[in-house]
Amino acid sequence: MTARADRRPLPGVVGRAVEHDLVSGLLQSAPLVTLTGAAGVGKSVLARAVLEEHTARHDGTVLRVGCWDGPAEGGLVAALLRAAQPGDGARRDSATALVRRTAGSRVGEPVPGAAGPPDVPTGPAPADDTAIAGLAAHCRRHRSTVLLDDCDPLRDECARLVRQLLRADPALRIVVTARGALGLPEERVVELAPLPVTLGEGTAGPAVELLAARAGAAAPELLAAVCQALEGSPLAIALAAQQLDRMSLPQLAAQVGADGPLYYSGPAATVRHTSLYAAQAAGYALCSPTDRRVWARLSVLPGDFDPWLAGCVCTSCDVPAAAVDGALERLVGASVLERVRDGGAHDDTGAALPPRYRLPRAARDFGRTQLREAGEESAALRRFRQACAALAAEAQIAWQGPDQQVAVRLVADERTNLDAALTRPPQDAEDALGALEIAVSLWFHWAACGHRREGRAHLDRLLLLSRDDTALRARALWLAGYLAAQEHAPGAAEALLDQAWTAAVMHADADGLARIAHAHGVLALRRGNSAAAVACLEEAAGHRSRDPWFGPGPAHSWALLALALSSLDAERAQAAARHAWENRHSDGDFWLYSTVLYACAATERVHGKPGAALEACRKALAAKKLIGDPLFIAGAREMVAGLRREVRSGEPLPDPPQEDPWWRPGGPGVPPHPFFSRLRAGP
Numbered sequence: 001m002t003a004r005a006d007r008r009p010l011p012g013v014v015g016r017a018v019e020h021d022l023v024s025g026l027l028q029s030a031p032l033v034t035l036t037g038a039a040g041v042g043k044s045v046l047a048r049a050v051l052e053e054h055t056a057r058h059d060g061t062v063l064r065v066g067c068w069d070g071p072a073e074g075g076l077v078a079a080l081l082r083a084a085q086p087g088d089g090a091r092r093d094s095a096t097a098l099v100r101r102t103a104g105s106r107v108g109e110p111v112p113g114a115a116g117p118p119d120v121p122t123g124p125a126p127a128d129d130t131a132i133a134g135l136a137a138h139c140r141r142h143r144s145t146v147l148l149d150d151c152d153p154l155r156d157e158c159a160r161l162v163r164q165l166l167r168a169d170p171a172l173r174i175v176v177t178a179r180g181a182l183g184l185p186e187e188r189v190v191e192l193a194p195l196p197v198t199l200g201e202g203t204a205g206p207a208v209e210l211l212a213a214r215a216g217a218a219a220p221e222l223l224a225a226v227c228q229a230l231e232g233s234p235l236a237i238a239l240a241a242q243q244l245d246r247m248s249l250p251q252l253a254a255q256v257g258a259d260g261p262l263y264y265s266g267p268a269a270t271v272r273h274t275s276l277y278a279a280q281a282a283g284y285a286l287c288s289p290t291d292r293r294v295w296a297r298l299s300v301l302p303g304d305f306d307p308w309l310a311g312c313v314c315t316s317c318d319v320p321a322a323a324v325d326g327a328l329e330r331l332v333g334a335s336v337l338e339r340v341r342d343g344g345a346h347d348d349t350g351a352a353l354p355p356r357y358r359l360p361r362a363a364r365d366f367g368r369t370q371l372r373e374a375g376e377e378s379a380a381l382r383r384f385r386q387a388c389a390a391l392a393a394e395a396q397i398a399w400q401g402p403d404q405q406v407a408v409r410l411v412a413d414e415r416t417n418l419d420a421a422l423t424r425p426p427q428d429a430e431d432a433l434g435a436l437e438i439a440v441s442l443w444f445h446w447a448a449c450g451h452r453r454e455g456r457a458h459l460d461r462l463l464l465l466s467r468d469d470t471a472l473r474a475r476a477l478w479l480a481g482y483l484a485a486q487e488h489a490p491g492a493a494e495a496l497l498d499q500a501w502t503a504a505v506m507h508a509d510a511d512g513l514a515r516i517a518h519a520h521g522v523l524a525l526r527r528g529n530s531a532a533a534v535a536c537l538e539e540a541a542g543h544r545s546r547d548p549w550f551g552p553g554p555a556h557s558w559a560l561l562a563l564a565l566s567s568l569d570a571e572r573a574q575a576a577a578r579h580a581w582e583n584r585h586s587d588g589d590f591w592l593y594s595t596v597l598y599a600c601a602a603t604e605r606v607h608g609k610p611g612a613a614l615e616a617c618r619k620a621l622a623a624k625k626l627i628g629d630p631l632f633i634a635g636a637r638e639m640v641a642g643l644r645r646e647v648r649s650g651e652p653l654p655d656p657p658q659e660d661p662w663w664r665p666g667g668p669g670v671p672p673h674p675f676f677s678r679l680r681a682g683p
Contacts, residue, residue, distance in 0.1 A: 013049045014213070014234075015195045015206020016042065023050045023190055027145075027173055030188040031166055034176040037192035038335040038360060039272075039279035040235025043177040044149050046192065051145055051175060060143030067158065068150040068272065068282065076154065076161050077131045080146065084138045129168075136168035145173045152178050152286055152334075159184060179283055179335040194232030194360075197224055207232040214241035215249060222253045229256040231361050236276055242266035261365035280366035283334060293319050294327040295336060295359075296374065299367030300384045303416025304340045304358040312387035313380060328357060336363050356413070378427060385434045388414070388421035392441035399444045400549050403588040408627050411445050418442070422458050432465040433472065440475050443482075443551060448591045450629035452483045459483070474503030475550065478515050482551075485523040493523050514543035515551045521560055533564040541579070548585060555583035555592055562599035566606055573603045594623040598636060605643065614643040 013020065023046070026033045035043040051062045063083045065076055138144065146165065151158040159182045165172055166186060176182060181189045196205035204212075204220055207227035212218065214237075226249070230236040243252055243264055256262060265275035272282040284292060297314040298305075307325050315321045331337040336359070343355040359367065371377045391414050399407035411418065422439055426432035439458045446455025459480040466473055481496030497516050504512030521536035541557035558580035565573035577596050584592055597620035604613035621636040 013042070013046055014210045016046050016049075016192075019046060019190060019192060020050055023047070023175075024054065026188045026190070027054055027175070030186070031170060031172060032162060032174045032176065032182075032184060032186045032188065034178060034181050034187050034189050035192060036178055036181055036189055036335060038194070038233070038338075039179065039283055039362070040233055040276070041192045041194060041335075042234045043192055045234075047147060047149065047175050047177050051147060054173075055143070055145060058143050060145060062147050063139070063144050064147040064149055066149045066270075067154045068152065068270070076148075076157060077135060080135055081131065081138075084135070084142075084144070129164075132164045132168050136165055136172060139165075139172055140169055145175060148174065148176045150178065151176055151182075152180065152283070155180070155182065158182065162186075180333040195227075195234060195237075197227045197232050205232075207234075207237060210234060211237050211241055214238070215244055218249050222249050225253045226256050229253075229361075230262075233276075233360070233362060235273055235279060236262070236264075236362060238268075239264040239266050239276060261369060262362075276362045277366060277369070280363055283336060284366065284370070287331075287334065287336075290319055290323055291327045291330055291334075292370070294324060295331060295363070296367045296371040297376070297380045298337075298359050299364045299371055300377070300380045301359065301417060302364075302420045303414070304356045305417065306354040306356050306413075308354065309387055309391070309414075309417065310357070312390075313383050316379075332357065381424065382427065382431060384417075385421045385424075385426075385431060385438075388418055389434050389437050389441070392418065392438045396441045396444065397549055399448075400585050401588070402586045404444075404590050404627050405588075407444065408449065411442065411449075422462070426465060429466070429468070432462065433468075433470070436462045436466045436476055437472060440472060440479060440550075443479050444591070446479070446483055447486060447552075448629065449627055450631060452487050456480060456483045456487070469503065469506070471503075471507050471509065474500060474507055474509060474512055477503060478512060478519065478551070482515070482519040482522065485519050485526065488526045490523055490527065493519070510543065511545050511547050511551070514540045514545065514554075514557075517543075518552055518557050518560070521557070521564070525560065525564055530564050530568055534561060534568070537561040537564055541576075553583070553585070555580050555585070555589075556595065558583060559592055559595040559599060562596065563602060566599055566602040570603050570607045573599065577603075590623045590626045594620045594632070594636075596620075597623065598632075598639075601639065601643075605639075610643050610646040614640065614647055617643060 023033055023035065027050070035047050037043050048062075054060070055062055063080050065079045065083070067076075139146065148158050148162070155178065158176065158178075162174055162176070162182065162184060165174065176187075181187060195207035195210060197207045199205045204224065205227075207230075208220065208223045211223050211227055215223065226240060227237060230240060240252060240256060240262075247255070262276055265278075268274045272278045284295065287295065294310070294314045297319075298310060300313060301309065307328060310328060311321050311324045314324050314327075319327075328337060332339050338358045338360060339355060340358050341353070341356040344353055368377070371380060391410070395407045395410045398404070398410060401407075418438060422435055426435055439455065439462055442455070445451055459476055463473070463476055463480065466476070477496055477500035481493045481500055484490075484493035484496060497519055500512065501516050503509075504516065517536045517540035521533045521540060524530075524533035524536060537557050537560050541554050541561055543554060543557075545553040558576050562573045562576035562580060565576055577599050580592060580596050597616045601613040601617035601620060604610070604616060617636055617639050621633065621640060624632050624636060
């Protein structure tokens with residue numbers, strides 16, 4: 001523990017103008033101001049900067065106690081009284097005597113003048129009213145502000161001292177820096193966040209300014225990349241800047257951008273700030289065993305998460321499920337976790353939304369090291385992938401339910417976690433199947449919401465890792481072929497769909513055969529072969545699906561059939577569109593609704609009704625915007641623009657072969673034989 005009358009000059013404080021003004025304003029009216037935030041965020045530097053200005057304006061002093069520097073003789077009050085004395089030896093000796101009379105004894109040491117055997121206290125002895133009154137009187141005479149710096153290891157003792165000082169002198173000003181608030185009624189809390197990396201488009205933020213001040217002239221994009229990877233942490237930026245003595249800025253940017261812990265270290269004002277590891281270890285030492293385990297296990301989560309996902313990853317025989325929520329809140333209070341969203345109701349739907357949390361990179365790196373050293377990393381990673389598989393399955397069921405936006409929102413919330421579960425190398429064959437299950441469950445995200453290329457990349461990799469002939473692999477082969485067909489990659493699509501057909505036959509999967517027919521219908525549409533598309537889609541639409549939760553069912557086959565018939569037979573196209581809507585799973589199937597309306601728009605346009613086509617296309621566009629798919633949206637917008645011109649000018653319609661529909665990006669292709677006739681000849 002260190003104590004002094006703090007008058008040292010400070011370096012410039014970067015990017016804290018708003019917080020500086022807020023703390024300065026609170027000091028004018030509030031007796032207790034606490035600065036909180038994560039390790040290395042700059043709490044102490046800002047507090048000293050504000051107090052230097054405050055005391056200069058009021059001709060006062062600062063009495064500072066550094067609570068993380070080890071125990072001091074006599075406790076907090078004794079340390080503050082020593083800091084209040086002048087530097088000469090005589091006054092220091094008298095101050096020491098005053099401390100020993102008023103602040104109690106050390107363990108096993110008698111108080112001078114006391115009768116009887118010495119007491120043996122179990123902790124720091126509380127100061128009596130005389131010492132408190134003397135300290136308050138000194139602060140009043142010298143206009144002193146008390147700074148309890150880094151008070152986390154002595155949080156309860158600091159809270160008691162603050163209460164005693166404010167009872168002795170309510171006009172006293174006390175500033176506290178800590179990772180968590182003291183929880184006193186008089187307290188005004190200012191929470192410091194990491195420094196912003198950017199301020200709007202193209203404008204460098206304070207984090208970049210801080211790094212530039214240490215790195216000198218450098219490419220702004222490299223500075224921003226380093227700061228982004230370090231998440232704007234002032235301590236992390238300072239330690240990274242010290243590495244520029246031995247590496248270039250591009251090398252530093254590549255290193256901090258890579259996945260893995262950062263073990264940078266360098267000189268600092270305190271031992272715990274010489275490295276990111278030491279800064280996190282100091283807070284880790286103050287946590288309970290349960291909170292430490294939860295912290296370590298949360299490190300496998302790369303993105304933000306809700307209590308359910310945290311419970312899946314953290315629960316075990318030594319951490320009950322009921323204990324996880326409390327641990328999350330305590331870690332938030334200790335500035336280990338960030339709360340990125342409070343719980344509440346969704347603005348649009350009114351649905352209950354759980355809170356969401358995030359483990360910053362420095363805390364995540366430290367926790368991962370602890371998890372690895374405890375030998376628990378493999379089990380935690382396996383639980384994480386299993387939880388993501390459950391999330392993907394839940395999203396798939398929600399997609400086929402009454403509101404597809406619920407599924408879209410769920411995938412958006414968990415995007416980072418799902419991506420990590422798909423890309424992290426599996427530990428064994430069972431783990432690889434778990435990753436493949438996630439990719440297959442998210443079929444709607446790839447196929448209906450426009451993420452086809454990403455889905456193909458995941459499936460191509462995972463199919464190589466999962467070679468066992470299972471029903472899951474058969475679905476994955478179909479999905480990979482379906483996405484290739486949607487992307488107009490006929491060679492890859494046909495090869496994959498052939499493999500899927502063989503697997504579906506072997507597993508007696510009639511639904512799979514219908515889905516393969518549907519995919520070949522899509523491929524034929526993209527090739528511009530309407531006759532082949534009609535043959536395939538009629539076969540798929542005639543099948544009654546036994547599994548309504550996976551893949552496009554008969555209703556979507558009817559919708560695509562209406563699209564294929566739009567230029568051939570208006571009456572049959574309209575009948576197919578009616579069949580599609582009659583076979584829907586729910587009224588909230590926006591994917592089906594948009595496809596049906598687009599087919600109706602294409603039919604009306606080809607047959608000379610641009611006004612009706614414009615109305616249908618507008619509705620299709622509005623429905624599709626609710627769930628995504630940039631390709632469809634761009635195509636529908638282009639059709640809307642063309643129909644508006646036709647309605648305004650009355651220009652004749654272009655011939656259908658000259659049109660460039662949204663589902664056919666273009667490129668030569670040989671129309672294939674009808675799907676089922678080819679299948680009957682064998683793969």
